[in-house]
Amino acid sequence: MGRPHGHVGGSVLGMSPKLEVEAGSFATAADDARLVQSLRDGDERVFVKLVREHAASMLYVASLFVRDRAVAEEVVQETWLGVLRGIDRFEGRSSFKTWLFSILTNTAKGRARREGRSLPFSALVTTDLVDDEPDVDPDRFLPEGERWAHHWASSPQRFDSLPEDQLLSAETFAIAQAAIAELPETQRAVVTLRDVAGFSSEDVCRELDLSEGNQRVLLHRGRNKVRKALERHFAEAELR
Amino acid sequence: MRLSEDLSCAEVVQLVTDYVEGALSVDERRRFEEHIVICDGCGAHLDQMRTTIAVVGRVSEQQLSTEAVDELIAAFRGWQRP
Numbered sequence: 001m002g003r004p005h006g007h008v009g010g011s012v013l014g015m016s017p018k019l020e021v022e023a024g025s026f027a028t029a030a031d032d033a034r035l036v037q038s039l040r041d042g043d044e045r046v047f048v049k050l051v052r053e054h055a056a057s058m059l060y061v062a063s064l065f066v067r068d069r070a071v072a073e074e075v076v077q078e079t080w081l082g083v084l085r086g087i088d089r090f091e092g093r094s095s096f097k098t099w100l101f102s103i104l105t106n107t108a109k110g111r112a113r114r115e116g117r118s119l120p121f122s123a124l125v126t127t128d129l130v131d132d133e134p135d136v137d138p139d140r141f142l143p144e145g146e147r148w149a150h151h152w153a154s155s156p157q158r159f160d161s162l163p164e165d166q167l168l169s170a171e172t173f174a175i176a177q178a179a180i181a182e183l184p185e186t187q188r189a190v191v192t193l194r195d196v197a198g199f200s201s202e203d204v205c206r207e208l209d210l211s212e213g214n215q216r217v218l219l220h221r222g223r224n225k226v227r228k229a230l231e232r233h234f235a236e237a238e239l240r
Numbered sequence: 241m242r243l244s245e246d247l248s249c250a251e252v253v254q255l256v257t258d259y260v261e262g263a264l265s266v267d268e269r270r271r272f273e274e275h276i277v278i279c280d281g282c283g284a285h286l287d288q289m290r291t292t293i294a295v296v297g298r299v300s301e302q303q304l305s306t307e308a309v310d311e312l313i314a315a316f317r318g319w320q321r322p
Contacts, residue, residue, distance in 0.1 A: 152281030
């Protein structure tokens with residue numbers, strides 16, 4: 001989805017290399033042009049590779065609108081047919097991925113509308129922005145009156161010091177996935193699009209009609225809940 | 241004017257996403273980074289957030305059903321170029 005958001009590997013504390021964002025997921029315009037030409041030429045191998053490569057993200061995004069897994073799958077299929085029908089109109093002004101997902105969200109929204117499933121998204125945004133759950137339990141900070149009030153009572157556990165096989169275990173992914181599933185709808189949508197499907201913030205704002213500021217608040221709340229779930233999980237694992 | 245413009249840890253944790261998203265002002269960013277380099281707790285918290293983002297980025301292992309892929313291949317084969 002367009003440019004990578006270069007901040008994940010930020011400047012102060014670099015991400016450990018094993019979790020670096022995969023550079024290959026951000027195709028250049030030249031890659032996109034080649035890929036689209038292959039599709040126009042009827043290269044089945046390229047088509048199947050694309051279908052498989054984007055299946056997970058597409059299913060996730062589709063399920064934001066239609067919920068039902070079977071319908072989500074139909075939406076993905078319909079999207080690819082739309083891609084084939086419209087392939088001659090692709091001019092490379094956006095990346096192929098942006099184009100693909102804009103077709104997907106349009107298809108999914110249309111499907112939701114036909115099924116009479118309303119999308120009270122803007123109403124939900126307001127609710128999900130007003131969140132009573134603090135980012136970090138206040139008890140983790142020293143109380144008012146202490147010399148270091150509002151500073152950590154004890155340092156949180158670092159995740160990057162965990163053994164890789166624990167950090168990247170199926171169990172870890174299951175915990176993260178369950179935490180995402182439990183997020184309030186708009187937080188789930190933003191976290192899914194940004195962090196699972198790799199959309200840029202601009203793309204998410206456009207697809208979900210959100211302001212940059214609201215998008216960021218929802219992302220912050222959502223990521224924090226997933227972080228908490230992982231923190232709990234790793235703390236429990238340590239006691240075992 | 242405040243004598244100390246230092247951020248507390250409780251403030252830093254609220255700014256983490258704005259920081260990783262590059263949404264802080266130059267001044268806020270400087271104060272955030274000054275805090276982070278000397279505070280182990282907030283360094284660990286930032287690491288937790290970054291690792292969370294990376295883990296979530298690898299969550300998606302869902303695949304289309306074989307039938308759905310087969311149907312798409314059939315559609316691709318039968319796709320009539322205009």
